[in-house]
Amino acid sequence: MARGFEIVSKYADQGLHLPYRTTKQAAGYDFEAATDFTLPSIWKLNFVKILWQLRHGETSSEADLDAAAKTLKPYLVPTGIKAYMNDGEYLMIANRSSNPLKRGLILPNGVGVIDADYYDNPNNEGEIFIQLVNLGIRDVHIKKGERLGQGIFTPYLTADNEAQVTTTRTGGFGSSGK
Numbered sequence: 001m002a003r004g005f006e007i008v009s010k011y012a013d014q015g016l017h018l019p020y021r022t023t024k025q026a027a028g029y030d031f032e033a034a035t036d037f038t039l040p041s042i043w044k045l046n047f048v049k050i051l052w053q054l055r056h057g058e059t060s061s062e063a064d065l066d067a068a069a070k071t072l073k074p075y076l077v078p079t080g081i082k083a084y085m086n087d088g089e090y091l092m093i094a095n096r097s098s099n100p101l102k103r104g105l106i107l108p109n110g111v112g113v114i115d116a117d118y119y120d121n122p123n124n125e126g127e128i129f130i131q132l133v134n135l136g137i138r139d140v141h142i143k144k145g146e147r148l149g150q151g152i153f154t155p156y157l158t159a160d161n162e163a164q165v166t167t168t169r170t171g172g173f174g175s176s177g178k
């Protein structure tokens, strides 16, 4: 068992595909969406409203700011996939280069880093999520099975003289604190 992908148990029987490479020398394993969903355009009225208020020197209410912040939140696309790998490796999640060109979709975190100890964590079993933001004018409707991102197994190095790390991962997305 060196490295690979598995389907998260709650998605068993849903006909998901494990990530796959589309050409002989492709570095990335393409990940498909596990469900249908809609990525709302960020240019929604909520957001435009506070821009208008800013432009006109008006102070936005907390309610308006909250509504705008909601509009700008990245969507966490469920993949139904977990990845296992050797010590000293992580899985890098990168956007597909066609996503911004064809659909205005960006990865707001630049790249996603899937740690080896995220696998089978007690919180969500290690399900990988792809963060996406729709910069386009129109909402984007994604169908289950559409390829949205790619995962690249990557080795990493550690620093000399680092303090011993003993904590084990219990989840993701801020689970290790602020």
Ligand SMILES: O=c1ccn([C@H]2C[C@H](O)[C@@H](COP(=O)(O)OP(=O)(O)OP(=O)(O)O)O2)c(=O)[nH]1
Pocket: 093, 109, 111, 112, 113, 114, 115, 116, 117, 118, 127, 128, 129, 130, 131, 171, 172, 173, 174, 175, 176, 177
């Ligand atoms: O695009 C991503 C990025 C991260 N993760 C999961 C796997 C990763 O192992 C975990 C933590 O990621 P990271 O360390 O980058 O985020 P953090 O904000 O530091 O969270 P934590 O405090 O849980 O480490 O979240 C994803 O599913 N998708």
Ligand SMILES: [Mg+2]
Pocket: 176
């Ligand atoms: Mg972290």
